Amino acid sequence: MKAPLITVDNICMDFDGSHALRNISFEIAEGEILGIIGRSGAGKTVLMHLMRGVEQPPTSGRIIYHVSACPSCDYIDVASSTGKPCPQCGGTLAPLDVDLWNETNDALKRRVMRRTAIMFQRTFALYGDDRVIENVLHALDDIDYPQEKAINRAADLIDQVRLSHRMMHIARDLSGGEKQRVVLARQLAKEPFLLFADE
Structure with a gap:
């Protein structure tokens, strides 16, 4: 198996004393596709928001991104790009693990978040009058x-x-x-x- 791009480690999420997520752990490798299924209200969207670093932090657990980062600019890429030249400034990409919810450097967290994208359920975020x-x-x-x-x-x-x-x-x-x-x-x-x- 390839090295992980992201590690979800014992994530728990409580809302007003109710468990939305309890001890969820898995890894996603670079290039891997992972589908999560469950009934409505099972916590799938909550988990996805935690993995993106939005809204509120988990009650416990960690989400770690294993990436490569340019020390000279804000560029971040997958870990397999380590040692390659940065496409933005030409610097050398170095390995970096970002603990998304325990990261004291908010700028680093935002850099990772900028390299993710989401398609929301039932939301068409489009300019309706544009082509x-x-x-x-x-x-x-x-x-x-x-x-x-x-x-x-x-x-x-x-x-x-x-x-x-x-x-x-x-x-x-x-x-x-x-x-x-x-x-x-x-x-x-x-x-x-x-x-x-x-x-």
């Missing part, structure tokens, strides 16, 4: 993607989610499934090393 390609261009603009390359990159992302035939359609006119695919293209635009999908 599909404009929605993806907004996402590229958010990450300061070079403008001279943005149109081609947006078209590639839309093609990846098999929506090229709808590229010039207004987002609000799409079906629910098509809207989800546009949201996926927007999330992929961030080039995350970890993508969470809530249903």
Whole structure:
């Protein structure tokens, strides 16, 4: 098995004395896909938010990201990139373990969080009056993607989610499934090393 990208170690989460999560432990390797199933209210979304570092910390346990980081700039990548040149500044990427909820350096936690993306359950975070390609261009603009390359990159992302035939359609006119695919293209635009999908 590959070295883990993320380690979830005995995570517990209580809300007003009720256990939402109790002693959850697993590892996800780089490139691995993990599906978590359970009935409604079982804590799947709570776990995902904890793994992303949002909302409130767990009652106990740790979530550790095993990454490589550039000491000269804010760039973070997967651990297998250790020793490679940083694509932003040319520095050398070094191994780093980030204990997400026990990290005293909030800037380091934010750096990891910026390299993750999420597709929310039943939420179409789209600009409804904009075309599909404009929605993806907004996402590229958010990450300061070079403008001279943005149109081609947006078209590639839309093609990846098999929506090229709808590229010039207004987002609000799409079906629910098509809207989800546009949201996926927007999330992929961030080039995350970890993508969470809530249903």
